[in-house]
Amino acid sequence: MIAAARPAWGRQLRALLLKDLRLELRTRDTAVAMVLFAVLAMLIFQFAFGNRGDDLTPYAGGILWATLSLTAVLGVGRSWVPEREQGVLDGILSAPVPRLVLMASKTGAIYAYLLAVEIVAVPLVAIFFVRGSVAGDLGLIALTCLLANLGIAILGSLYACLALFARARELLLPVLFLPSLLPVVIAAAGAVNAVAGGTNDLSEYRGYSLFLAVYAVIFGLVAYATYDHVFDD
Amino acid sequence: MRASGLVKRFGDRRAVDGVDVELEAGECLAVLGPNGAGKSTLLRMLATLLRPDAGRLAVCGHALPERAGRARAEIGYLGHDPLVYLDLTARQNLELYADLYGLPDARRRIDDALDRVGLLARSFDLVRTFSRGMAQRLGLARALLHEPRLLLLDEPYAGLDAAGAHLLDAVLADASRDRGVVIVTHEVERGVALAGRLLVLRAGRTVLSEPTGTVDGSAFRARYEELVA
Numbered sequence: 051m052i053a054a055a056r057p058a059w060g061r062q063l064r065a066l067l068l069k070d071l072r073l074e075l076r077t078r079d080t081a082v083a084m085v086l087f088a089v090l091a092m093l094i095f096q097f098a099f100g101n102r103g104d105d106l107t108p109y110a111g112g113i114l115w116a117t118l119s120l121t122a123v124l125g126v127g128r129s130w131v132p133e134r135e136q137g138v139l140d141g142i143l144s145a146p147v148p149r150l151v152l153m154a155s156k157t158g159a160i161y162a163y164l165l166a167v168e169i170v171a172v173p174l175v176a177i178f179f180v181r182g183s184v185a186g187d188l189g190l191i192a193l194t195c196l197l198a199n200l201g202i203a204i205l206g207s208l209y210a211c212l213a214l215f216a217r218a219r220e221l222l223l224p225v226l227f228l229p230s231l232l233p234v235v236i237a238a239a240g241a242v243n244a245v246a247g248g249t250n251d252l253s254e255y256r257g258y259s260l261f262l263a264v265y266a267v268i269f270g271l272v273a274y275a276t277y278d279h280v281f282d283d
Numbered sequence: 284m285r286a287s288g289l290v291k292r293f294g295d296r297r298a299v300d301g302v303d304v305e306l307e308a309g310e311c312l313a314v315l316g317p318n319g320a321g322k323s324t325l326l327r328m329l330a331t332l333l334r335p336d337a338g339r340l341a342v343c344g345h346a347l348p349e350r351a352g353r354a355r356a357e358i359g360y361l362g363h364d365p366l367v368y369l370d371l372t373a374r375q376n377l378e379l380y381a382d383l384y385g386l387p388d389a390r391r392r393i394d395d396a397l398d399r400v401g402l403l404a405r406s407f408d409l410v411r412t413f414s415r416g417m418a419q420r421l422g423l424a425r426a427l428l429h430e431p432r433l434l435l436l437d438e439p440y441a442g443l444d445a446a447g448a449h450l451l452d453a454v455l456a457d458a459s460r461d462r463g464v465v466i467v468t469h470e471v472e473r474g475v476a477l478a479g480r481l482l483v484l485r486a487g488r489t490v491l492s493e494p495t496g497t498v499d500g501s502a503f504r505a506r507y508e509e510l511v512a
Contacts, residue, residue: 057356057385065382069371076370132368141366141425144330145383146355 062147066155071162073132080128081166084121088171091117096178110179111242115235117171118164119202122231123224125163126206129156130214139214143281149211150277156207157273164199180246187245190255197259198238200266205230208273211280237261284329284433284463289338291324291487298324300487301338304465306480308432311455311464313474313495316484317511322467323363323437325484329465330360330435343432356384359431361439365422369411373402373421376410377428384429396424401450415442423454434464440473452477471507472500485511 095113133139176184209227213219241258244251284306291299299321306312314322327333331351340347345354367376381389397403400420419442440448468474483491490510
């Protein structure tokens with residue numbers, strides 16, 4: 051028999067994350083649905099607002115982050131689907147994996163799905179809603195995405211774990227998750243608008259970015275403080 | 284493993300009501316009882332998947348739930364489902380669990396585990412292409428991969444054909460030589476044949492706890508029917 055050693059967190063986290071990405075590459079259940087949803091939402095915004103020839107550049111950030119926040123609900127809602135549908139949850143929970151590592155692995159997976167969506171959604175927003183070129187601002191917009199994703203993914207995985215054993219989880223998740231995302235949507239939209247919305251106000255951009263970083267840190271601490279109770283039966 | 288006065292409630296109902304269990308290394312315990320007797324709930328508490336509402340529980344010297352993380356490294360659990368991902372290959376599933384348990388020399392262990400359950404030739408196939416019995420055998424390989432000191436099996440024979448059941452008998456006989464094994468089963472004769480001790484539950488309570496001794500399985504069935512009636 052093997053002497054029970056404490057398994058390394060890094061190895062566990064990498065294995066769980068790799069497993070999620072491998073399952074996603076094989077089934078294409080979540081990221082593809084999220085990308086499709088984001089494209090359709092953009093088209094709806096375009097048909098709803100863009101057919102009068104008005105300049106929607108000041109609203110581009112809002113449209114982008116309203117779309118991304120709704121898309122995130124899809125990704126978060128599906129984050130434990132393989133474990134639930136394939137009956138693997140007991141296997142993962144009975145393994146000596148700290149609950150924080152489980153939550154962190156889902157945070158990583160949600161983060162990756164959001165990045166995949168943004169690779170498609172950001173250019174679409176630029177094409178549909180921004181007059182002029184955003185090519186010079188892409189680096190700053192990408193940084194906003196990286197920061198905002200962190201907050202969304204941490205909060206999303208926390209709620210996904212909380213809803214894991216709930217009966218009405220499909221209802222519960224968006225009702226809890228979306229209101230909590232409002233600060234991220236406001237700050238991320240503000241940051242994008244500050245650089246791509248025609249004002250090019252870098253001090254405003256920095257303020258919003260700082261807010262996004264603080265938001266991610268706060269919810270990271272909340273997740274750290276609560277992770278052990280989240281998985282209680 | 285030591286458990287005393289275990290209680291688990293679901294709402295007003297006591298699914299497990301004051302059950303005591305003791306198991307030494309090298310012992311095999313069969314938990315019998317009708318549907319709803321609390322067998323699976325008891326096993327899930329032993330596997331650290333459910334928190335007891337009352338009572339004391341320690342697995343391999345680790346008090347639960349305080350040291351559940353340590354205890355989990357010593358437990359191999361196979362539930363109703365094989366607890367493997369259908370969209371990963373057999374090998375990828377075992378690689379995942381080898382990483383979760385922090386196993387050294389994982390590749391050799393995985394080859395050995397797959398060979399032991401007769402799935403080495405199918406190791407690169409998706410589990411989705413497996414029959415129920417093959418998936419169950421993979422689940423057994425997963426539960427044994429980290430060589431646990433305590434093996435917990437919930438209806439392990441479900442879905443196995445005769446060859447699969449024979450293979451499981453052999454694996455269990457080998458495994459129970461140096462570790463504790465708890466089997467929850469509806470198959471009274473098989474439980475008596477495999478185990479050194481019996482625990483019969485009815486409505487969450489212990490109605491029999493004794494060594495099997497020289498009891499014959501079919502002879503015990505009549506007594507069992509009376510106990511759970």
